[in-house]
Structures are given as C-alpha cells and as structure tokens.
Amino acid sequence: MALKTRFTELVGIEHPIVQGGMQWVGRAELVAAVANAGGLGFITALTQPTPDKLREEIERCRSLTKKPFGVNLTILPAINPPPYAEYRQAIIDSGVKIVETAGNKPQEHVDEFKKHGIIVVHKCTSVRHGLSAERMGVDAISIDGFECAGHPGEDDVPGLILIPAAADKIKIPMIASGGFGDARGLVAALALG
Template sequence: MKTRFTELVGVEHPIVQGGMQWVGRAELVAAVANAGALGLITALTQPTPEDLTKEIARCRDMTDKPFGVNLTILPAIKPPPYAEYRQAIIEAGIKIVETAGNKPQEHVTEFKKHGIKIIHKCTSVRHGLSAERMGVDALSIDGFECAGHPGEDDTPGLILIPAAADKIKIPMIASGGFGDGRGLVAALALGAEGINMGTRFMCTKESPIHQLVKERIVANDERETELIFRTMRNTSRVARNTISTKVVAMEKEGAKFEDVRELVAGARGKMVYATGDADEGIWSAGQVQGLIHDIPTCAELVSRIMREAEAIIQSRLEGMMSGAQRQAAE
C-alpha cells in the first residue's frame, strides 16, 4: 500500500510507532522497522545525548530498515540540552525525525540543512498550518482520543483529520485512537496518508515495558483513562489508576502543579514500566485500550493491520459498490 507518506520516508506500510517516553527504545523500534513500518526512538528517554548515540547504534545492529528519532520540546524550568540531542541525531546520520511540542523552528531549520525529513506532531489545524509554514515535510495530527497531550481544543479525530486534510498540503498521518485495520482504512478515507500508534505498540512482545502493564492494557476498556492537568491548561491523557484519580480530585479542589508534583513525577511513571505496578505512578495510555485484546509481535500486528485493511477495502467496500451497481442495473 503506497501513500505519499510511505514514499516520503521509504517504508513499506503506512504505519508509524510514535515516540513514547520510556518506551521508544531500540528493541521496539527495530522490530517495528523490520515489520515494514516506521519506528521512532524517543530521544529524551536517553539520559544524555551520548546515550542517544549509543541507542541509535544499538538499533542499527538490529535492523537495516529505515527508522527515525522523536525529539519532543516541552517547557521546563531546567530544559534538557535540546541542541546537543539534535546534534547527536544529525551526527548519527538519522534521516527521519519526529518533532513535537513547542515552536520547533530552530530544530526544523537545522535538521533541514542536513537533508532530514521532519514529521511534526500537533493537535490542531492551526498548529499544523504553522508547522507547514516552518518547512516540515509531514504532519502527525493528534486527535483527542490520544495518549499524552491532546491539546486544549478537545477535537476528536473524526473531525480533526478531515478538517486538517482540507487545508494542509503536505502528507499527514493520523494519530490518536488507532489500533487495527479498521482505523487505517478510516484514516485514509478521512484524508490521512497513514496512521500513528503509541498505546497499541506498547502492547507488543518487543515493547520494553513490564508484562503486567501490557496485560493491564489488554484488560482495560476505552473508559480506563483520565485527563489530568486540565485546570492547568496542560491536559494529559493517562491510564486511570489510584494516582490519576487522586490528581483529578485534587485539581477539582483547586490544587496547583506544586501540590501534585510528587505524585506525577516522571521517575514514578518510569517505575510502572519497570516493576509492573500500574499504580506506582502516572503512565500514558489512550482510549484505544478498548480495541486492544492481545500482545502480538510487531510483525504480527503490522501484517494483521494490513490484511484487515485490504480485506475491508477489497471485500466490504468494493462489495458494497458492486452491489449498488447491480441494483442500479436492475
């Protein structure tokens, strides 16, 4: 299945494994790449730029297929050395980068000098248009269903994707709520050139998180997420657990970030994936949990999605069209 996106990044299937903090490591990324999709190492999961260089090399030892790196730019009191991470990406010879977060112009400009294809992840049409003007090569448009930061507009993918497709000229992949062939066909119909999946790839055999967390995702349904930081206008969708429920309750009582800082610390979220204790800290998961029923290999997942998509297009949709034509002829 060729789309403008597969042609742009040189992969076989229009499926992307999005950058995920603590999850986008070499073993997962290489497995996704070997399955014919696009895998992304999460730069800031690595403690230093030097560690990122090593992680890229480790991934290359496991695959000769294209893969990229995610660089997320977020406001912080003490921001990480973004320029050093960017230089590590360039020096490693990476040719595909996903940017996300605030105003990536500086990074876009530098990456473009080195012939790197840039996918920018955003949650609104206006931000997509801004990124297009900055010179990015593709967009990942992220609907309200997604894990992580869905923005503040609360626009679900069924509206956001075609609204973006109406105005944006560069290739676009759809993010948020995708996990099977039905979603891929829907995304293509809405004007996207592929899909981006985070939570679904978390729940694969090669995903470097604890088996108990994967089993929790399978057991959860589409209602098992929580929106935290709503009152701070920094909304984040996370898996529902005792801590997320407590944070939401504290926000309703007027809590500020300082009041919940210890509960939402990234180190605690990292421990969830390490220990399998789903109530240890905050961890990201999307509403697509309701569509996840097993823990396949990445190769099994990608091939199944493509088989399902082709069957829907060839059998169901074409069958409907030919049936309508027969009725018209009669």
Template sequence: MISTRFTELMGIDHPIVQGGMQWVGRAELVSAVAEAGALGFLTALTQPTPEALVAEVARCRERTDRPFGVNLTMLPSITPPPYAEYRDAIIAAGVPVVETAGSNPAEHLPHFHAAGITVLHKCTSVRHALKAQALGVDAVSIDGFECAGHPGEDDVPGLVLIPAAAERLTIPMIASGGFGDGRGLAAALALGADGINMGTRFLATVEAPVHQRIKERLVEATELDTDLVYRQLRNTARVARNGVSRSVVQLLAGGAEFAEIRELVAGRRGRTVYESGDPEAGIWSAGLVQGLIHDIPTVAELVGRIVGDATDIIRDRLGGLVATG
C-alpha cells in the same frame, strides 16, 4: 501493500508509525517496527544524555537496516534538557527522519534540513499543523482527542480533526489518536490521512520494553479506563486510570497547585510502572484505543494484520457497497 505519499516520502512499506513514547521508544521496539516495514521512532529524552542517544541509535542499527527515526519532544520546563545537544547528536548519528513534538520546531528545522533529515511534526490542531507546514516541515502527525499523552486543549476528536486538516494541508499527514487495527487505518485513509500513528497499541506487543503486567493491563482495560489530568493547568494529558490519576484529578478539581501534585506525577514514577509492572506506581500514558486491544502480538504480526485487514476492508467491504451498472 498500501502505498501513500507518506510511505513514498519515508521509504517504508506500510503507512504505519510508532511515534515517540517516553521510556518505551527503545531499540528493541523501534527495530521491530522497522523490520515490519513501518516507521518507528526512538525517543531522544528516554536516553539520559545525547551520547547515550547516539549509542541507542547504533544499537538499533545493529538490529535493522530499514529506516527508523528519533523523536525530539520539546516542552516548557524549569530546567529544560539540552535540546540543541540532542539535536546535534541526532544529526551526528545520521538519522534520516526526526519526529518533533511539543514546542515550535523552528529553531531546529534549518539544522535538520541542512543535514538532509526529513522532519515530521506532531500537532494537536489544524492551526498548529498549518503553522508547521508554513515553517517547512515535511509532514505532520495530527493528534485527535482520543490520543494518549497530550491531546491539546481543543477537545476535537479525530473524526472531525483529520478531514478538517486534510482540507487545508498540502504536505503528507498522519492521523493519530484511537488507532489500533485495520478498521482504523482504512478510516484514516478515507478521512484524508496518508497513514496512522500508534502508541498505546504498540505498547501491547511482544517487543515493547515494558513489563508483561502492563501489557496485560492494556488488554484488560476498556475505552472508559483513562483519565484527563492537568486540565486546570491547561496542559491536559490522557493517562491510564489508576489510584494516582484519580488523586490528581480530585486534587486539581479542588484547587490544588502543581506543587501539591508534583510528587504524584513525577516522571520517575511513570518509568517505575513500565519497569516494575505495578500499574499503580505512578502516572502512565494510555489512549482510548485500549478498548480495542485484545492481545499481545509481535510487532510483525500486528503490522501485518492491520495492513491486511485494511486492504480487505477497502477492496472487499467498501468496494462491494458501490453499485455498478
């Protein structure tokens, strides 16, 4: 067991987080992560209504009595979801931990804290992490450029971003982006983080509620098989490379407006990828860490392996490099 400030804060056994993933953060995966002693997050907006989210929380509780949380991602939108209603549903459901992401969480923090909820905020830069700390979040998760989804616009990889944040933060920090094995956990701890967040690696597990073919695609892929889309729109996202992503990259590079790619990047098409198993059906998130994914274990096997390998690296390999006497 590896104990850190983050495990103590969250009441979990291992410093590993399964962050919110749209269409994937459901009870099957989150409960398995919790049972393995790590911290999993249901994804609020995967559920069509706040009432459906409350039902999903209940379904997760039927599967585990260990701590788990809910991710609430707030992004600019022409027709934004009813974030306050989802927030109130989270509070009503008695969820102990919330992962906020996207926009500034200031509006929601007083409500969560009044309900005794611990808040972890996802950031992509040191300045955003410091702002979140100043607002009063309890911990931050900081995404390096290697991550799936939105890595921000600074293009700073974790090897620099993590220690740069660790030098200035006083609250617990989780490292995200490029993590998938014990070597990554040991490295993150050495760089000053209190644990790791994994998304893509958890996609390729038995319990992940996605089609087997998508899991196999992650095993087949290398670290070269991702694309950065929306760069020209300053809303960069790292996704699995396929025909759709290549088309989007080429269209935007040629000066296309968002309206011209809207249908290609529709969220429903990404959901179809996970449900149908067709990796060419739409845009779907994958990080560079897919180059380190070589199997499809159970969540318990994966978490146990990561913690065991990290422990061996810290105790035996790294400890053995220090000369004594």
C-alpha cells in the same frame, strides 16, 4: 502487497503505519520491530538520559534493523530544560534521516535538521498548528486527535473530527494519529484523508 501513500514514499517504508515517539517506550527493540514489519518507528530521544546515550540507542537500533527508522525530539517548556541542541546534534551526528518533532516552537530545530537533509515530521494537535508547521518548512505532519494521549491537546478534538478537518487544509503528507488499533482503524484513517 504494499499500500503506497505520499508518506510511505517520502520516508521509504512499505506500510502506512507509524509508531510515534512515546516516552519510556520508544526504544530500539520496539522501533526495530516496527521497522522490520515495514512501518516507521521513532526512538524517543528524551527517554535517553544524555545525548551520548541517545547515540548508543540509535546504534543499537541499527544493529536490529536495516530499514528506515527515526528519532522523536519533543520540545517542552521547563524550568531546567534538557540540552535540546545537544540531543539535536546527536541525532544529526548519528546520520538519522527522519525526525519527529513535537512541542513548542521547534523552528530552530527544524532549520538545523533541514540543513542536514533530514526529513522532519511535526506532531500537531490542531489544524492551526499543522498549518504553522507547514509554513515552518516541515516535510509532513502527524495530526493527533485527543485520544492519541501523551500531549496537552489544547482543543480536545477527537481524531474523527480533527483528521478530515486537517486533510482539507494541509498540503504536505499527513499521518493520522491516535485511537487506531487494527486494520479497521487504518482503513478509517485513509478514508479520513
């Protein structure tokens, strides 16, 4: 029996389980396993050394699953930033239907993805960032409590506090992220909003 939520209906998955982008871990094998189990997995774009290698990883994932999966593009400030626009184009050219953005000011990427009919989920670490992403036009957010790890989390607010605070303000579908390891966590996330 599938558990339906606004998010499962938005992205066409069976279960409200998401494996977000994780540097060095979000590869085709893991993403396909999550997809085949009925959840949504994200290939981590910047784990791949070049946009062409990302194209290959997307195709490899397609060879392992026929179910929905996405790609994470994290935008971080850097002295020598990766070629974000080229990674974005690789995602678009590969026909990916769902993208998770994270990091600083992704507006140009969101706009380009939306022009191509791609569903955009933005990873946020505070309610104010979630509201900003909603105004930016994303389709859903991932609200990441401090225990989620892998992000700077400016406010250090844990999920049990952050998730219901975001649910009170955010109107678009929302993923509760971080600190969930079993069915009890899923039930808690659903109860939190």
